[in-house]
Amino acid sequence: MSTPRFPGGTAVSGLRVYDWEAADGLHGGTPHMHTASTEAYVVAAGRGQVHTVTGEGAQVTDLSAGTVLWFGPGTVHRLVNHGGLELTVVMQNAGLPEAGDAVFTFPRAVLADREAYDDAARLAPDASEEELGRQARARRDLAMEGYLELVASVAEHGPESLREFHRHAAELVRPRVDAWRRIWRENVERETELTRDQLAALERGEPGAMHDAALVRTEPHPGPRRFGMCGRLRTWQPRTTGPERP
Structure with missing residues (x-):
């Protein structure tokens, strides 16, 4: 896969990967995939691995500080x-x-029952840190159960086992697509349009969006890191400031 050119609407977060032991004796996060989005990892510290399953089978890639890798939907x-x-x-x-x-x-x-899937995937928003950790770990353990089944099935039956999982996933997310399309239009498509307008302005010899130049500093959202799929997440909230002086 060649390095993708991300459009507008890219998100950045900091991740401390869970150190919880799983059923196979390894420590880490919740196996999952994305149905519409490409993701990239830039390893900041520590050591580990990313285990992936694609149409070519299961693969293990070592991770250490400085490693950069990408993977697409599915x-x-x-x-x-x-x-x-x-x-x-x-x-x-x-x-x-x-x-x-x-x-x-x-x-x-669980994949075949949308209500059961939603119940298993959901973390209670008002739960304590301790309870959220318990729920996130239970979610990870259930996903590991299915993941180990999937890896074994792909090894025995080949890519069709992964395609079956993809079909289940597509059916699960199908009711959400209209809402996703609205998010995409307000976020990604809007940013793409801004670039198109800027290119048109430059073609006319005009500064265009350069008149709106600003420095944006990102501050972390307050409170503890939230429980994500693979670990504790730190996200940032942007704010616009004046130019910083050295």
């Missing part, structure tokens, strides 16, 4: 923490992953 991935693994995550189509673009590798019976 790539099942699982982060494994060998010690202090921290990443900067770059996500295409900001807003869509938060709206359900990610599908967990739950067992087939």
